[in-house]
Amino acid sequence: MDDTPWAIEIDGLTKRFERLAGPPRLAVDNLTMRVPRVGVHGFLGPNGSGKSTTIRLLLGLVRPSAGTMRILGTPVPAQLPQVIGRVGAIVERPRFFGEFSARKNLRLLATSIGVPGRVVEEVIDLVGLSDRATDRYATFSLGMQQRLAVAATLLKDPQVVIFDEPTNGLDPAGIREMREMIRTLADRGKAVLVSSHLIGELEQVVDSVTIIRGGRRLAEGMIDEVLGRRTILRVGVAEPARAAGVLRANGWAVDERPRHLEVTGDWPAELVTRQLADVGLWVSELHVARASLEQRFLELTALPEPAYPLRRIA
Numbered sequence: 651m652d653d654t655p656w657a658i659e660i661d662g663l664t665k666r667f668e669r670l671a672g673p674p675r676l677a678v679d680n681l682t683m684r685v686p687r688v689g690v691h692g693f694l695g696p697n698g699s700g701k702s703t704t705i706r707l708l709l710g711l712v713r714p715s716a717g718t719m720r721i722l723g724t725p726v727p728a729q730l731p732q733v734i735g736r737v738g739a740i741v742e743r744p745r746f747f748g749e750f751s752a753r754k755n756l757r758l759l760a761t762s763i764g765v766p767g768r769v770v771e772e773v774i775d776l777v778g779l780s781d782r783a784t785d786r787y788a789t790f791s792l793g794m795q796q797r798l799a800v801a802a803t804l805l806k807d808p809q810v811v812i813f814d815e816p817t818n819g820l821d822p823a824g825i826r827e828m829r830e831m832i833r834t835l836a837d838r839g840k841a842v843l844v845s846s847h848l849i850g851e852l853e854q855v856v857d858s859v860t861i862i863r864g865g866r867r868l869a870e871g872m873i874d875e876v877l878g879r880r881t882i883l884r885v886g887v888a889e890p891a892r893a894a895g896v897l898r899a900n901g902w903a904v905d906e907r908p909r910h911l912e913v914t915g916d917w918p919a920e921l922v923t924r925q926l927a928d929v930g931l932w933v934s935e936l937h938v939a940r941a942s943l944e945q946r947f948l949e950l951t952a953l954p955e956p957a958y959p960l961r962r963i964a
């Protein structure tokens with residue numbers, strides 16, 4: 651069952667948590683999701699949207715109320731033992747011995763799962779801990795602890811790597827290192843599923859995304875397609891009111907500011923110059939900015955649900 655293009659396939663997944671007081675809580679609601687076999691897939695949604703529950707369902711830590719899931723083509727949780735060896739998950743902070751060095755902690759783990767010592771050195775290098783491998787774990791910063799957790803997961807050379815909110819609690823340098831590590835794994839041919847409620851921390855590293863809210867999928871696809879990386883231009887021109895009219899007629903959204911126009915659209919900047927020149931208006935300033943994906947993500951997750959276009963990965 652290994653010929654599927656998907657690392658993870660989820661169909662109609664539903665999880666209802668029964669509660670002693672009050673009605674059951676629907677944490678995941680008829681969720682369908684595809685994670686490609688290679689690349690970084692961002693699993694994005696506000697806090698409490700059901701990301702952790704979905705990951706816990708995939709890993710057999712919680713039982714689904716309904717729906718089907720496959721990892722590398724193998725149905726889970728029914729056949730999870732057959733595939734779990736090819737999945738590395740960093741869901742909770744693993745326990746390491748504080749008095750042992752990073753290397754010693756990894757060697758212990760490697761021995762317990764029958765992995766040779768040279769692999770320990772490879773993963774230490776891969777997560778960028780070579781300089782600190784002999785330091786005691788107790789002295790590690792949160793970022794280094796995270797990297798050691800990733801190293802431990804990589805010992806068995808998983809095909810699919812799952813991170814639940816890996817940037818939580820990290821400082822900007824730690825976030826950057828985590829991003830680089832995630833990218834390295836994807837560049838080595840792995841499928842990386844990474845959840846976050848902060849798109850801004852991951853936008854440079856994800857190839858495709860699934861966005862959820864209230865346990866339901868809002869959008870799915872390649873990141874640029876889903877979040878619409880739009881062009882924003884700052885345009886200086888002699889007759890701003892007339893220029894604004896011309897650009898609006900050509901489909902641009904135009905905001906008239908005191909000294910310039912802010913022009914937003916899906917097309918290249920050259921079109922603005924040409925469209926204005928065609929009517930005898932000359933551009934004195936043209937500055938290209940990019941819309942922040944974070945802004946678009948917040949707009950998207952704040953919209954009323956039926957308004958979303960549901961997009962799929964081609």
Ligand SMILES: Nc1ncnc2c1ncn2[C@@H]1O[C@H](COP(=O)(O)OP(=O)(O)OP(=O)(O)O)[C@@H](O)[C@H]1O
Pocket residue numbers: 667675676677695696697698699700701702703704847
């Ligand atoms: N064991 C549980 N019992 C009852 N409700 C639960 C349980 N686990 C999660 N929930 C609820 O399910 C919903 C989804 O939670 P979940 O932790 O999956 O969201 P999340 O997207 O991972 O959020 P965060 O980013 O805050 O971790 C929330 O309303 C949460 O309170």
